[in-house]
Amino acid sequence: MAPVTSDLPQVQDSVSTTLTLLFQTLTNLSLYDSAGRPSAPSLASDLTSLDDSLLKVHRLANALPPSSTPGIPLPLMEYVENGRNPDIYTREFVELVRRLNHLTRGKMHAFRDFRDVLAREMAAAMPEVKEDAMRVVEETGGKGPVLLGEENKEGQQRQ
Template identity: 50%
Template sequence: MAPVDRVDHNVLERTSLQTRLSEDTNTPEEQLKDIIQDLYQIMVQVSTYDSAGRSSREVLINEIKTLSESLRTLHTSASPPNNLPSVPPELLEYVEHGRNPDIYTREFVELVRRGNQLMRGKLNAFGTFRDILAENMTTAMPELRDDVVQVVEATGGVPPGRRNGEQSQSQPQQNGANSNHASSSAA
């Protein structure tokens, strides 16, 4: 084995643990490299251990504490099994039963497409309901018109009376009701 350079243990004592604690954000690969380095440092300390010298004992204790902290950091930051790419159990069943996983993918895409169409239909229905409700509220309670317009605009709708182009607020409400009827029959 090649000779090892002398390390200033006083500097190592103070900074080693602080450095390890600040490196909690390292990747697991870097943390493994740190653990290997810690093991190497312990090997050096054991090979140069002086049983009569108190400083050798303290340095070795600090190196073991550093190794323990590095192992703890790696353990807490190692990705748990559920961080792996998620493979649906149904897909695994397809493969286990000798079926083509492309069939599962095709069925899944069709299911998602149907769900998206259903959701789009619901969104359109609620949007139409919002517009009709807003129109009827402004007709029945004109004093709430500003609030209704604010709510309709905040939810992505076209405020009552502005569906077929901008109309001023001074125009009669009947024109707004007629334009709503025309826009709903065009849709």
């Protein structure tokens, strides 16, 4: 058998066709013998078509290259398989990311403040490294003269 090549739109069309056939089969099954007419051949035909369609979906989906399939996180799949709403999962994930971003931002500010205090204390204790400390502070995103205690903040150095 020749290898099957497919792309995502083909798989999507095949899934759509399969869903239509499934709905048609369910409709015929609900009407089965309710009007007194035997509909076994029609139902058998629907089941055969549904089976063929499912097989086609399986083959096309397996032939897709891994890079073309959308990456759905495994925890999300498990969440949905357990009968839970994916919107709730998304909301919880966004809240978790927001909390972690807030925590990371706090750590960044703490390290920035530590850098400033360390540079200020080093410059005060060892005047020979003041220029190096200022250069390090400036190259890491700080303002050298302001952070080394040469600022003129109200109430601190004006007295």
